Amino acid sequence: MRTFCVDDLAKFLIEPVLMNQLTLKQWEELILIFRESKLLASVYHLLIKNDDFESKHNYVKRHLRSAFVHADRQRRQVIYECGAINALLCKINVSPIYLKGANYILRGSCNSLGRIVSDIDLLVPKTELDKVEALLKNNLWKSEVISDYDEKYYREWAHEIPPLIHILRDTVLDVHHNLYLPISGRALDISLFESGAIVVGEQYSVLNSADSVLHSIIHLFMNEDFTNSFRDLFDLSLLITEYGNDEFWDRLSFIASQSGYEKEVYYCLKISNQLFQLPKPLIYEGLEVRFKSIFTDFFINSIISRAITPKHTLLDTFTIRLARFYIFIRGHCLKMPPHILISHLIIKSFKASVEAIIGKHYFDKD
Amino acid sequence: MNASYVLHAQTKLRVMQDGSGIVLFGGLNGRSVFIQNRLFGNESSFEKFTELADSLEHSDSKFQIQSILNLSEDEALKVETWLLNNDFISAYSH
Amino acid sequence: MLINTGAYSFRVNTDKKEITPIIDSLYGDCVNKSDLADFKIKVLSTSILRRFLKPQVSFFCDQHTPFKPLPASQAYPLLEWGMNWCIATHDHTRLLVHAAVLVRDGQAIIFPASPGSGKSTLTAYHALSGWSLYSDEMAVIDLKTGLVEPVYRPVCLKNDSIDLVKKWFPDSIFTPIWRDTQKGDVAHLKALKWSEHACLRPAKIIAVVFPKYVKDKELTIFKLNQLQGFETLSKNSFNYSTLGESGFNAVDRLIRHAKLFEIEYGSLEDVSEFLAEDVLI
Numbered sequence: 001m002r003t004f005c006v007d008d009l010a011k012f013l014i015e016p017v018l019m020n021q022l023t024l025k026q027w028e029e030l031i032l033i034f035r036e037s038k039l040l041a042s043v044y045h046l047l048i049k050n051d052d053f054e055s056k057h058n059y060v061k062r063h064l065r066s067a068f069v070h071a072d073r074q075r076r077q078v079i080y081e082c083g084a085i086n087a088l089l090c091k092i093n094v095s096p097i098y099l100k101g102a103n104y105i106l107r108g109s110c111n112s113l114g115r116i117v118s119d120i121d122l123l124v125p126k127t128e129l130d131k132v133e134a135l136l137k138n139n140l141w142k143s144e145v146i147s148d149y150d151e152k153y154y155r156e157w158a159h160e161i162p163p164l165i166h167i168l169r170d171t172v173l174d175v176h177h178n179l180y181l182p183i184s185g186r187a188l189d190i191s192l193f194e195s196g197a198i199v200v201g202e203q204y205s206v207l208n209s210a211d212s213v214l215h216s217i218i219h220l221f222m223n224e225d226f227t228n229s230f231r232d233l234f235d236l237s238l239l240i241t242e243y244g245n246d247e248f249w250d251r252l253s254f255i256a257s258q259s260g261y262e263k264e265v266y267y268c269l270k271i272s273n274q275l276f277q278l279p280k281p282l283i284y285e286g287l288e289v290r291f292k293s294i295f296t297d298f299f300i301n302s303i304i305s306r307a308i309t310p311k312h313t314l315l316d317t318f319t320i321r322l323a324r325f326y327i328f329i330r331g332h333c334l335k336m337p338p339h340i341l342i343s344h345l346i347i348k349s350f351k352a353s354v355e356a357i358i359g360k361h362y363f364d365k366d
Numbered sequence: 367m368n369a370s371y372v373l374h375a376q377t378k379l380r381v382m383q384d385g386s387g388i389v390l391f392g393g394l395n396g397r398s399v400f401i402q403n404r405l406f407g408n409e410s411s412f413e414k415f416t417e418l419a420d421s422l423e424h425s426d427s428k429f430q431i432q433s434i435l436n437l438s439e440d441e442a443l444k445v446e447t448w449l450l451n452n453d454f455i456s457a458y459s460h
Numbered sequence: 461m462l463i464n465t466g467a468y469s470f471r472v473n474t475d476k477k478e479i480t481p482i483i484d485s486l487y488g489d490c491v492n493k494s495d496l497a498d499f500k501i502k503v504l505s506t507s508i509l510r511r512f513l514k515p516q517v518s519f520f521c522d523q524h525t526p527f528k529p530l531p532a533s534q535a536y537p538l539l540e541w542g543m544n545w546c547i548a549t550h551d552h553t554r555l556l557v558h559a560a561v562l563v564r565d566g567q568a569i570i571f572p573a574s575p576g577s578g579k580s581t582l583t584a585y586h587a588l589s590g591w592s593l594y595s596d597e598m599a600v601i602d603l604k605t606g607l608v609e610p611v612y613r614p615v616c617l618k619n620d621s622i623d624l625v626k627k628w629f630p631d632s633i634f635t636p637i638w639r640d641t642q643k644g645d646v647a648h649l650k651a652l653k654w655s656e657h658a659c660l661r662p663a664k665i666i667a668v669v670f671p672k673y674v675k676d677k678e679l680t681i682f683k684l685n686q687l688q689g690f691e692t693l694s695k696n697s698f699n700y701s702t703l704g705e706s707g708f709n710a711v712d713r714l715i716r717h718a719k720l721f722e723i724e725y726g727s728l729e730d731v732s733e734f735l736a737e738d739v740l741i
Binding site: 028 | 522
């Protein structure tokens with residue numbers, strides 16, 4: 001009998017006062033779940049904002065506070081790194097656009113509070129990619145050790161180069177030239193996003209708020225890996241709440257239509273409304289007319305609503321795992337044409353089988 | 367070189383009471399730096415050290431480590447340049 | 461089952477039945493009724509094939525395994541190392557220094573760990589000779605008060621130290637010896653009872669002593685300067701950089717108020733005398 005389900009978690013996040021009713025045993029489980037979902041520090045901030053932190057038991061405070069300290073250290077590190085990267089790339093006249101976690105931290109959005117950011121993602125023009133990679137590698141950034149196959153995946157099919165790691169600081173850098181894989185056939189006209197970029201903190205280029213939301217929507221609904229999906233959807237509902245004015249919705253409609261991702265916007269608004277009670281905006285009606293069907297209802301109500309559950313043994317059920325598997329297959333199909341997908345899955349599943357039998361580090365390069 | 371610097375607003379500095387040197391914490395990059403007093407152990411340098419050390423801890427005063435830590439000109443330049451490039455100190459503006 | 465170490469508690473699950481009585485022998489005398497765990501940990505057999513040829517075990521902290529698997533015979537030391545990892549990675553409300561802590565008369569001395577220091581033998585010797593063991597592995601220091609807290613954990617001894625301590629203290633309580641680990645032969649010593657631990661209070665750190673064992677060496681004492689002390693302590697701390705400014709302040713406060721020594725020793729009796737006469741106030 002599971003103590004919590006994904007709806008409970010969402011309720012706690014939108015109404016933190018509900019957590020006042022929890023027993024310490026329940027907190028023990030919730031701390032594990034929120035930590036695994038990368039939301040523990042966010043919960044700290046929600047309680048602080050509500051003036052509800054100090055009244056909690058020491059046991060709860062210690063774990064929440066530790067999560068906050070860790071996330072805050074990361075936040076400062078991200079800001080520092082982005083400054084250093086800007087200074088470096090400025091030498092070749094490249095002004096990178098920061099994406100995802102780095103974007104939120106640099107612009108100081110509500111969802112950046114307590115957000116765990118493990119990598120720094122940035123976007124540079126494809127024409128500058130080689131120069132950028134060379135300059136970074138000449139300045140203490142090195143390629144992560146990956147298999148030859150994965151290297152080929154990144155360079156030929158994906159919208160990014162293999163991750164770079166800073167030799168001294170261990171920071172991971174993902175350099176993108178598009179917001180989605182070219183091989184999928186659904187890559188975006190990146191010039192639209194570049195021209196809409198804004199400057200925050202006096203020196204950092206980031207996507208504007210509507211484009212940031214669209215990028216996050218694409219990243220969520222086109223992905224084969226839903227590990228961080230609950231956190232990502234919570235991000236989206238916070239971003240939409242913070243930035244959702246008329247100008248925002250106009251821009252989002254425009255850019256989603258130009259990029260061919262309106263259906264995904266519909267998915268996002270529908271599930272956010274169901275899970276996080278995010279009010280449906282004016283554009284929802286038009287999207288619903290176009291995209292509501294038995295299939296999309298099934299997809300949202302039976303697949304997404306389950307797969308979005310954070311991956312944790314305290315939450316998992318058979319149907320949730322099945323939904324996640326569906327997403328896994330779907331995500332791969334979306335990313336690659338069939339002939340490439342088949343060989344990709346064969347290679348990946350071969351590796352996984354060997355590792356299951358012989359051990360997880362069998363393929364580690366020494 | 368007589369370039370003047372101040373501590374960056376987010377830098378914290380601690381002077382070691384035994385005169386062995388100073389420690390800086392960079393609020394921007396989260397790093398700590400340990401700089402030795404080259405004449406540690408020397409009686410008269412200790413007196414001078416304690417005299418000047420107090421002023422070092424105030425972020426609005428000029429950051430001058432050459433005489434306090436008894437560094438050569440070359441060493442002082444190297445240290446100051448490194449601290450500047452790593453955002454521990456910034457140029458002093460009047 | 462629940463392991464209560466005072467400052468931290470662990471909910472443990474394992475399919476290696478042989479380690480359950482070991483856990484019980486070291487931690488089973490805890491009378492604290494709390495059923496709350498800080499960490500949920502597991503020691504489990506790994507892959508299917510591995511179960512039959514060269515069996516291995518993995519340590520899990522909740523959903524993840526931070527280490528490579530070890531031979532199944534090392535399941536218990538893996539659990540102890542895993543517990544250290546959980547604390548060092550997750551607790552950022554205290555300064556955690558890789559050091560042993562011994563206390564007498566409410567005065568704490570911390571002994572930072574380094575290879576060749578003989579720290580654990582030194583710790584075991586003193587813990588069984590009237591000093592209170594606050595920790596063999598990790599000094600848990602409150603960020604506000606600077607006091608060090610007691611942690612109810614065994615002393616991990618290696619190789620020759622195991623026989624030495626057994627010889628000096630024939631009544632001492634040991635786990636079996638685990639052979640051929642990455643640290644050599646390893647065994648855990650239960651240095652105090654829960655009832656003794658329960659009486660311990662957070663203590664003021666009056667000295668930091670960096671020990672170095674040199675066979676047959678007459679005790680040689682070096683005073684460390686504060687800059688050296690600061691630098692070495694910050695490098696010996698698991699979470700100094702995560703803590704940022706509060707870690708910096710905590711180490712600063714520590715070295716301002718504690719005597720700092722480096723000692724080379726060949727005899728633990730010399731060390732004992734030094735600590736009692738020259739260090740304790």
